Amino acid sequence: xxxxxxxxxxxxxxxxxxxxxxxxxxxxxxxxxxxxxxxxxxxxxxxxxxxxxxxxxxxxxxxxxxxxxxxxxxxxxxxxxxxxxxxxxxxxxxxxxxxxxxxxxxxxxxxxxxxxxxxxxxxxxxxxxxxxxxxxxxxxxxxxxxxxxxxxxxxxxxxxxxxxxxxxxxxxxxxxxxxxxxxxxxxxxxxxxxxxxxxxxxxxxxxxxxxxxxxxxxxxxxxxxxxxxxxxxxxxxxxxxxxxxxxxxxxxxxxxxxxxxx
Amino acid sequence: xxxxxxxxxxxxxxxxxxxxxxxxxxxxxxxxxxxxxxxxxxxxxxxxxxxxxxxxxxxxxxxxxxxxxxxxxxxxxxxxxxxxxxxxxxxxxxxxxxxxxxxxxxxxxxxxxxxxxxxxxxxxxxxxxxxxxxxxxxxxxxxxxxxxxxxxxxxxxxxxxxxxxxxxxxxxxxxxxxxxxxxxxxxxxxxxxxxxxxxxxxxxxxxxxxxxxxxxxxxxxxxxxxxxxxxxxxxxxxxxxxxxxxxxxxxxx
Numbered sequence: 001x002x003x004x005x006x007x008x009x010x011x012x013x014x015x016x017x018x019x020x021x022x023x024x025x026x027x028x029x030x031x032x033x034x035x036x037x038x039x040x041x042x043x044x045x046x047x048x049x050x051x052x053x054x055x056x057x058x059x060x061x062x063x064x065x066x067x068x069x070x071x072x073x074x075x076x077x078x079x080x081x082x083x084x085x086x087x088x089x090x091x092x093x094x095x096x097x098x099x100x101x102x103x104x105x106x107x108x109x110x111x112x113x114x115x116x117x118x119x120x121x122x123x124x125x126x127x128x129x130x131x132x133x134x135x136x137x138x139x140x141x142x143x144x145x146x147x148x149x150x151x152x153x154x155x156x157x158x159x160x161x162x163x164x165x166x167x168x169x170x171x172x173x174x175x176x177x178x179x180x181x182x183x184x185x186x187x188x189x190x191x192x193x194x195x196x197x198x199x200x201x202x203x204x205x206x207x208x209x210x211x212x213x214x215x216x217x218x219x220x221x222x223x224x225x226x227x228x229x230x231x232x233x234x235x236x237x238x239x240x241x242x243x244x245x246x247x248x249x250x251x252x253x254x255x256x257x258x259x260x261x262x
Numbered sequence: 263x264x265x266x267x268x269x270x271x272x273x274x275x276x277x278x279x280x281x282x283x284x285x286x287x288x289x290x291x292x293x294x295x296x297x298x299x300x301x302x303x304x305x306x307x308x309x310x311x312x313x314x315x316x317x318x319x320x321x322x323x324x325x326x327x328x329x330x331x332x333x334x335x336x337x338x339x340x341x342x343x344x345x346x347x348x349x350x351x352x353x354x355x356x357x358x359x360x361x362x363x364x365x366x367x368x369x370x371x372x373x374x375x376x377x378x379x380x381x382x383x384x385x386x387x388x389x390x391x392x393x394x395x396x397x398x399x400x401x402x403x404x405x406x407x408x409x410x411x412x413x414x415x416x417x418x419x420x421x422x423x424x425x426x427x428x429x430x431x432x433x434x435x436x437x438x439x440x441x442x443x444x445x446x447x448x449x450x451x452x453x454x455x456x457x458x459x460x461x462x463x464x465x466x467x468x469x470x471x472x473x474x475x476x477x478x479x480x481x482x483x484x485x486x487x488x489x490x491x492x493x494x495x496x497x498x499x500x501x502x503x504x505x506x507x508x509x510x511x512x513x514x515x
Binding site for chain 2 (some may be wrong): 044
């Protein structure tokens, strides 16, 4: 497998990302309004509960919103795959002197990497707001977030290639987004999920967003957020990354054969 | 009147073409209510019963999102020049414009109905005059939102610019209103120097629409005719702006 060829595929996906400039601007506006309006006001509303749970809700929420942004931008790669199928770009890609596996692996890495590049400036703002108490913890957390971003890209590719219609993909992603974000600890601590409905807390334990957001908070030194060991968090994200990258690669590779995307 | 009804019917038929999109929207709204609101209820104990507080806000949220969808269609029509066909129809431009604004508003009402019924099931029934006032306020709100959406849609032929402008309007109207949190808590932002946002939240029609439902179903805040007046002014201003902008754009082409 040629690393150089994978690099070309990754580069292409990074360049394609720029075409979503308005979507990216909108995501940025969403991020700012979530932090500066929703985060501030809800922080006031839940002040007492947050104090009881030993957290500063505003900091907790800002970290969570960063992970939601990373998740949603990593999902964009699925839209690219549908666009390519609709506009006949698949055929062009197959003519390139790149093996199927290199192409698929490159796309998965490109999808994760470009979302990380997008979130980079937001991450700097967030880290300025939250501060960093232990640089080593932060580095471990960022490594975990890399795995998370690649895993989400793999998941997006898996869903995109499993569906025939772009509309259905869009809708499924919308529903999945609604559930996966809300049933995680991105917006609220596990203790309150448990109190609200034990089944919500159980589901959240299998949710990669829970591990990504808790790991990021641990990395920035936000107190009282991690319910399990950070090592378990990294391991969970690695399993998520490995499963979906592998499944995504296999699915995408199979779909490329025989023109089944048409 | 008959011509306007035909245009409304046309928009209604188009609305059902997006049935999967609507299903996804409903799923998101219900997830907001039955997951997020349930968890926040635990976190706001002693301050507000968040689940009951948020339910009316959710109906207004759904109304906003669905009434806004007309803008997406009109922007697409402007880009693809479908208006040539619309201009060939035996009706005046004013009738067409009024029909589009009302059509967008009625679609919002249709989508919001199950969410409002969920409110009645969860929070109790209003009296008949209260119900009529709620429906009137929501209809005015829906027409105003449809007007905002159309005004933005005809202002640009770029879908991306429309989507970006829609995002700004969405987030400003959503987060700077009492849909998600009580006005008393928003007012604490004044201490942080965010007075303009607090003022906007106070006159935001989404604030007044959701607080009007709350006043009848929860008893708090107390009903004020100013709530209805605020929504009515918003509706009249933006319905007029949209009809004017839509007619001008059609004439320009």
